[in-house]
Amino acid sequence: MAREYTSEEILAMQKDAVRRVAQMRKLSQTRVQQQPAPAQKEKPSPEQQSDEAVSGLLDTLFSDSESLLILAVLFLLIREKADAKLILALFYLLL
DSSP states (O other): OOOOOOHHHHHHHHHHHHHHHHHHHHHHHHHHHSSSSOOOOOOOOHHHHHHHHHHHHHHHSSHHHHHHHHHHHHHHHHHHOOHHHHHHHHHTOOO
């Protein structure tokens, strides 16, 4: 049987989710600020840019355990054909 949550429990879960999102954003901003500015290079070809974009996206997704866990849950939910709103919400957390 599904458990019914009280409004206080739901509010507490929402506050915790907002806190975790703020924490992840702060962490990502500090990581970006810690990276040295790249030296001026010649422009890479469009093919190189797409390869770099894909590798950069993968590096970002696999950079911390929380993102990796969300990806694993997403994979399972998609395979089980879970509710689309839940899947989209988890994708939003990865942003």
